[in-house]
Amino acid sequence: MEFTISFLWISLILSFLYLVKRKLSPGAGKTGALxxxxxxxxTPLPIVGNILDVGAQxxxxxxxxxxxYGPVMSVRLGLSTTVVVSSPAAAREVLQKKDQALSGRWVPDSMRALGHHETSxxxxxxxxxxxxxxRAVIATNIFSTLSLGATRAVLERQARELVANLRRCTGQPVR
Structure with missing residues (x-):
């Protein structure tokens, strides 16, 4: 019991110090793609962010x-920061004028590990x-009529095997 109370007090103090540090340093904790x-x-809470503010509805x-906070606001959902646009005028500006800046995808760490995100x-x-x-190389070399014609025999054989397998499994679950 005493350990639990001590743990709660330490957690409360650390959370308070984190919030104070975040308020005093303007750029703290704001790294990433945004x-x-x-x-x-x-103001987000540590770890959960603003999930409790968003709630069930x-x-x-x-x-x-x-x-x-206005028609454009930032909300932290867990560890990801999200910018919410809630007015038609702001949405029009974001989607029409800033579309190139916002159209990039988030690249997972598994793709960054070996540099695949730079050539995919x-x-x-x-x-x-x-x-x-x-895309031009792919269109001319991989999906060209000549390349697809070269693999036609393999594709037809695979299609015949698929149809034969489906006929064998008639009335049974397909595996």
């Missing part, structure tokens, strides 16, 4: 928060010249 400074928003909670058409931004070049 540009600084972030729009205003509710996020559309109503975010509308209530938008009345306080999936993870490169849509306006990147390398992505356009890679």
């Amino acid at each position: 540009p600084l400074p972030l729009p205003p928003g509710p 996020p559309h109503r909670s975010l509308a209530r928060l938008a009345r306080v 058409t999936v993870w490169l931004p849509s306006g990147d010249p390398l992505r356009k070049h890679l």
